[in-house]
Amino acid sequence: MSPVLEVQGLVTSFPGDGDRVPVVDGIDLRIGSGEVLALVGESGCGKSVAALSCLRLVPRPGRIEAGRIAVDGRDILPLSVPEMRRVRGHEVSMIFQEPMTSLNPVTRVGDQVVEAIRLHERVSRAAARARTLELFRRVGIPDPEERLDAFPHQLSGGLKQRVVIAMALAAVPKLLIADEPTTALDVTIQAQILQLLRDLQREYRMAVWLITHDLGIVNELADRVAVMYAGRIVEEGSRLDVLAGAAHPYTRGLLRSMPARATPGERLAEIPGVVPPPDEWPAGCRFATRCERAFEPCSSEVPGPTDLSGSHRAWCHAVARERGA
């Protein structure tokens, strides 16, 4: 069976001072049917641009330069605009950190979901409204009949995110891309939304591509994890591979610097320095300038993947040397 999403050699660039700068620089990803993949990284690593690329929604002047993106086995880069519109929503839906990215402030939320349904299916307004009500119930919106006629500003952040999830589910997509879906929410609301995503994913056997900076959320939701740094994937594996057996110095550094995993009173491990901006990404391994294990080849040669187990790979010269590869 072909994966729901397969990305090979994706390069997406934005204009820099002179040349165009690849902010996503040759990434491969594969998401199987019903699987939850977390793409994790800090601000500016390119994770959101990677996701937008897969819906062909990269904002101008960004541009996909190279690569192949297949949804359910079909290449989407050659698709026409109307064909692409069908892929979006129908096969792949996306929700964002800020629910107002997807909501129209002056339209009642029920009508917005009705529109989303009718965009993909020839059904009457009444039937679409009944479906919307059902979706509102399913995503846990209290008093759903009344909420159909509410405007977005009348709803809390958590409720707005539930509306957006209802809209994303309107056509029962094969893949839901969730870009920091709970980052703007309070922790008790976050827990509710994570639980909802978990339940829906199981119920609809939907694949989820979770994009986040939060390794706790990764642990809660993901089956597999890919860690991104400066436009490239540096490590990938199962949730346990990456969170319990991280190999790449960047992943290890991220995990060690988390207050949640530290002992109070002990100093937090720091990753020195900051992520350089895309036009200053170093040659060779991009993490080399901040890496405690950097040695001779790191500054000049781009590391290839080292297999650590059937499911676990890291792109690191030090790891490769250690493994005698």
Place this chain on the structure above:
Amino acid sequence: MSATGGDALLRVEGLRTWFPIRRGLFQRTVGWVRAVDGVDLEVQPTRTLALVGESGCGKTTVGRSILRLVKAQEGRVWFDGVDLLRLPPRELRPYRRRLQVVFQDPGASLDPRMRIREAVAEGMRSFGIGGDEAERTRRVAGLLERVQLDPDQMGRYPHEFSGGQRQRICVARALATQPDLVICDEAVSALDVSIQAQIINLLRDLQRELGLAFLFITHDLRVVRYLADEVAVMYLGQIVERGATRRIFEDPQHPYTRGLLAAVPSVDPQRRSPPPQVLGDVPSPARPPPGCRFHNRCPEVFERCRREAPALYPSATGASRCFLSEGR
């Protein structure tokens, strides 16, 4: 209050900050947002108290009321034995020097047209610290070095720095007036994890070296567990639980605290969080529920909670505003 209450650097008593809801042509007051509704807390010298809660719980308004950035209707804010809320502005100044603040968004709290040198020296100048400008420049250099920034960059503007570097600048600016207490309002919340670790380490080092006390206002319980000595949990304008950090995290008493802690995503790969216990949204602080303010979200609610408001019942290890904690 603890037996050593008299030694507290900051003691807040019965703080009440309500905001009027105004409507209509004549802007008549039709209701009140009870942002802070009777809060007591203490910060001991050189210690860290974390004030935690979700948005709308009033934690930020507590900080702003202490700083007199908003006007409290009632209560006392004792700082080193003086009630700041009752001081005329002129007499407040020496205390403002000793009481500084670092906000969440370093971009918004730095004037984009002001060079870093000026931003850091501003407080020194207004409080007459550092004699002449040459001396102040020397001090700015020292402060920037202390927060691990290059003093040669003091002629630059805020936009030339990254978010983490800007937060370091805000810390340097707060330290410039040699404060005893720094209120950190979500000071590390917007930072990426690798940068957050750097700033947390910096704050801890500074606390130890300079004997600073922190009032750490945040929603991030993972940082609280790591950083705070004591914790006060707020819900809808009131403190619902108070205690030493370790006790709060290992043996939370109030059902809200328990729900809040359970909602924090687990970072232990061997363990995922159970389904959430606290459901629904936080009600509006303009219309807090009758009885216990948490009763409509509480998994352990019983009849009395709907009618009667619990007090903050003290115990040997803190206090909890829940009937289940009464007389324990």
